[in-house]
Amino acid sequence: MTTPSTDDRPGLIDARPVPHPGRWVALAIIVILIAMMISSFITNPRWDFSKAFEIMVQTPVLEGLVKGTIVGTIGAMVIGIIGGVIIAILRLSTNPVLRGVSFVYTWFFRGIPRLVLLAMIGSGIGFLYSKVDFGVPFGQQFASWLGLSQDFTFFTLNVNQFSSTLLAGIVGLGLSEAAYMAEIARAGILSVDKGQAEAAAALGMSRGRAMRRIVLPQAMRVIVPPTGNEAIAMVKDTSLLSAIPIITELFYQTSAIGNRTLLIMPAFVAATVWYLLIGSVMMVGQYFLEKRFGRGFGTKPTNKRFARPAGAGGA
Amino acid sequence: MTVSDSTRTGDDQPLVRALNVMKSFHGNEVLKGIDLDVQRGQVVCLLGPSGSGKTTFLRCINQLESIDGGRIWVDGDLVGFRDDGGQLHHLSDKQVAAQRREIGMVFQRFNLFPHMTALENICEAPIQVRGTDKKQARERALDLLRQVGLGDKPAAYPAQLSGGQQQRVAIARALAMDPKLMLFDEPTSALDPELVGDVLKVMRDLADQGMTMIVVTHEMGFARDVADHVVFMDGGVVVEQGSPADVINNPQHERTRSFLKRMRTEDEEAAADAAAADAAADAEA
16 A cells, blocks of 8 residues: 555545445345235235224224223323322422322332223222212211211212223223323433522522422423323223223224124224324324423524524533 | 521621531531621632532522531521521421522522523523513513623523523523522533633622622632632631632632642643644634
8 A cells, every 4th residue: 555645635525335235135025025915915805904994983983982092091191190290299209208108109009900900990999888978087987976967078979880980990090100100200300400400499499389390391301202102002001991891992892893793803903003093193292292392402403593603512 | 587686787797697607418527617707799709629618618508508507697597597596496498498589599500491591591580489570570681681791692592502601691590589699609610711701701790780799619810800808618617718819819828828829730721721722723724
């Protein structure tokens, strides 16, 4: 090798990229596999996609989709997220009693399978307590002991009626979800730099306000992605509502039609397509949520007019 | 809140009085009885090697750290406690927050709220804590931004600002609460050398306007020119204090002398580095 003389000054670079023959081979194999799959869809009459689409739009299926699956997911996640954030805050409290409550809650609801929890709510609780009175603790005992006519009961819940409703199922799934969300929220809160809470405190904010205004909005950046995961998992877990039993739910309805009409596989395909569609919509929603809570982070200036000055260091 | 006559502060009395302040972390004594008076309108610089307790002492004044012994008064109010005939009672979170409202603090790492624009950072506490009208808070925030030389950056997020700009927003944020006292915890230590000047200028202006300031710093030039009173700390005690002329130019204690000598060498090295970098940049251009 000789170092060329400086008389011949090199110009712009026009170099060939590194060859990747493996990629082309892999692409060819995948194209062939997809072609085989499509051909089997077309040539195997048992797939019967037209029947699957018919099942998808039947009234009981749509009703199950909207009530049990969509409303169920939204309701359970609302309870789960609010409950989870509260339990996470309790867990990080300086009060040992609150920390203990939070720990026991998470231990219990994370420990039992949702199927078992829902079955218990559906049949077990109503057997133990057929009705629940809301009033002064031990009010009824005191009233009978003192011979009073007022028994300090303000409101009575008929558990046997309540426990088989969709609301009971939503509450059950939500309570279980709160235990998982608590861990996610805790990780999010702990991810926020301690200096943020200190700066808020130094400005005279109370701890609660600092949590709401400063720490939680920043924690959301860490909380949102795994919460999207949880929400998509929850869509699928609404199929467990049949343990309550609640039958206005997507999978129960589609498989019921499948069993009745012997179109077993088309019915499963109908459910699968619906689940995939919901999941896709949720991923779009998650993208926008992540963008919203990513404000001020990342390198892209949100406002073009205030582009980062060249050479400026960020923290 | 009343205090005994010896510590009652009128206009001629110190704004901050610290007596025998002690603090330990896990049995490690960080402050071993600090005494300090800060008069209204005074700028006091705390100097000393790292680990000398100066930052801890500063944080004790607005209760980011609790003290184990001694007392601190700010404007006549006992910090962190209620004195009930000699028996101290801890203040509630709400009362602590109320005391902190009167004290502005600027941190080494700026600690701006990254999810808010510069303007929102400054408006946040006045609106949320003082209940100031939104429009009024905005006007005042824009004024403060102009005052720190960032009148064109209200909509910038902290990540879009340089360190020096962030620190100036942080100063404006603290000023928005109209504090009686400003605490600065090594405000220029995290900055690139060429950005230090802008921040120090804002602090000089503030001192000229008569703000009472306690500044933990390694900027000897600032301490010499701006401070009314310089305190040299080492090993959790005040080694010596007095006017900048006395402490910086004519130190009495060996520990002060060796620290200042070290700082001077570092300053010279930094100056030499900066000069070399400038020369290199010139050569490139």
